[in-house]
Amino acid sequence: MSAFEIHPISETALCCNLPPPACLDNQRRLWALADILAAWPQVAETVTGMNNLTVFAKPGMPLEELAAELSHIWPQTGAAQHQGRHIDIPVVYGGEYGVDLAGVAAFHGISSAEVVRRHTEPVYTVFMMGFQPGFPYLGGLPEHLHTPRHAVPRTQVPAGSVGIGGSQTGMYPFSSPGGWQLIGHTDAPLFQTDSYPPTMLQAGDTVRFVAERIEL
Numbered sequence: 001m002s003a004f005e006i007h008p009i010s011e012t013a014l015c016c017n018l019p020p021p022a023c024l025d026n027q028r029r030l031w032a033l034a035d036i037l038a039a040w041p042q043v044a045e046t047v048t049g050m051n052n053l054t055v056f057a058k059p060g061m062p063l064e065e066l067a068a069e070l071s072h073i074w075p076q077t078g079a080a081q082h083q084g085r086h087i088d089i090p091v092v093y094g095g096e097y098g099v100d101l102a103g104v105a106a107f108h109g110i111s112s113a114e115v116v117r118r119h120t121e122p123v124y125t126v127f128m129m130g131f132q133p134g135f136p137y138l139g140g141l142p143e144h145l146h147t148p149r150h151a152v153p154r155t156q157v158p159a160g161s162v163g164i165g166g167s168q169t170g171m172y173p174f175s176s177p178g179g180w181q182l183i184g185h186t187d188a189p190l191f192q193t194d195s196y197p198p199t200m201l202q203a204g205d206t207v208r209f210v211a212e213r214i215e216l
Helices: 024-037 063-076 101-108 112-120
Strands: 005-008 013-017 043-049 052-057 086-094 124-129 136-139 154-157 161-165 168-171 176-178 181-185 206-215
Touching (some): 013 063, 024 052, 024 063, 052 063
Antiparallel strands (some): 005 013, 086 181, 154 176, 161 168
């Protein structure tokens, strides 16, 4: 049974943490716990993160009591059988928006085409949404593509960039600073203010990247 540590992070919130590394089974259990807590009258809101769950108590609920109840229910919580949507994401690899593709290939001692093959082979699961509205943290990047982030982040990463950061891969909905290795670009509408929900992806969805072309 995974260790389940609970710490107060404010006067009204607890953070429930699992030890690394993050894995899909643990993430599904956290989603299941969040579903259970949605019916608890003493809980105002929950936010699922990567390997953690933040629980916001309603006014007047002592955090010590809530923490004890969470510790009691966690061992009984099974994995959620949530079936999200599957979405294919078209990507142009390399070129202007995949400026790190050759560097990632060199780091692993393979060709750029092999990086693309390995990146497009798995079906990824959205573990959580974070960093930016619509930014998915995807589980399932093969270990042979794990690549360190840049030691010095770029001051501007273009919107739509597809990147690798350590053991994660994801897509930038908006232009922002970032240290991930940029291997491609997508025009997929990751965030749209006129849609509900505005994010194209949700936790539990699955994603496969589809190579439109490779620019070398």
